[in-house]
Amino acid sequence: EVQLVQSGAEVKKPGGSLRISCKGSGYSFTKYWITWVRQMPGKGLEWMGRIDPSDSYTTYSPSFQGVTISADKSISTAYLQWSSLKASDTAMYYCARRPGIAAPDDYWGQGTLVTVSS
Amino acid sequence: DIQMTQSPSTLSASVKDRVTITCRASQSISSWLAWYQQKPGKAPKLLIYKASNLESGVPSRFSGSGSGTEFTLTISSLQPDDFGTYYCLHYNSYSGTFGQGTKVEIK
Numbered sequence: 001e002v003q004l005v006q007s008g009a010e011v012k013k014p015g016g017s018l019r020i021s022c023k024g025s026g027y028s029f030t031k032y033w034i035t036w037v038r039q040m041p042g043k044g045l046e047w048m049g050r051i052d053p054s055d056s057y058t059t060y061s062p063s064f065q066g067v068t069i070s071a072d073k074s075i076s077t078a079y080l081q082w083s084s085l086k087a088s089d090t091a092m093y094y095c096a097r098r099p100g101i102a103a104p105d106d107y108w109g110q111g112t113l114v115t116v117s118s
Numbered sequence: 119d120i121q122m123t124q125s126p127s128t129l130s131a132s133v134k135d136r137v138t139i140t141c142r143a144s145q146s147i148s149s150w151l152a153w154y155q156q157k158p159g160k161a162p163k164l165l166i167y168k169a170s171n172l173e174s175g176v177p178s179r180f181s182g183s184g185s186g187t188e189f190t191l192t193i194s195s196l197q198p199d200d201f202g203t204y205y206c207l208h209y210n211s212y213s214g215t216f217g218q219g220t221k222v223e224i225k
Contacts, residue, residue, distance in 0.1 A: 096161075
């Protein structure tokens with residue numbers, strides 16, 4: 001069974017750093033890209049960026065140049081990282097599996113809620 | 119950047135109604151469009167890929183059409199379980215862009 005299991009909810013202070021994770025199982029991790037999507041409270045979905053775990057090639061939306069997406073294929077895990085959080089980073093973050101260029105994201109993680117508050 | 123505009127923002131319909139949601143791209147995107155359904159507190163679920171292909175396991179009352187700049191998602195006979203917010207997504211090898219969503223309510 002294909003699964004993407006994300007790390008648990010986080011509460012952080014502004015200016016702090018954070019890395020959340022997304023572990024894939026039930027499929028060959030390096031044969032699929034991982035996408036990250038943001039959903040701010042009560043708002044729509046926003047595409048942040050994606051990584052190809054086979055070679056760590058990464059692309060970002062211009063709106064999300066301040067985050068870092070990475071992956072460790074040895075443990076089938078992708079990451080989304082911030083070095084200096086802002087209150088506006090408060091949101092649910094989803095990872096999703098993408099079969100490749102010609103197909104959209106098919107399996108999704110359960111989401112990680114990030115709350116940034118002083 | 120390509121912009122995706124969905125309409126309507128919300129719609130209320132009765133069970134067995136035919137429902138249509140439109141997504142327009144700011145420039146031609148060929149058929150690189152997907153449709154997702156999201157229910158409150160849940161991750162999105164893929165319904166349609168490459169504009170008109172039904173994802174495995176998705177009921178046949180869902181269908182997609184269009185190419186270029188105009189696309190539609192149709193629910194042929196609305197069911198109680200079809201409530202939620204529907205999003206279109208333009209995807210290519212470098213990026214993705216979601217529409218702003220259409221909230222579907224059952225009357």
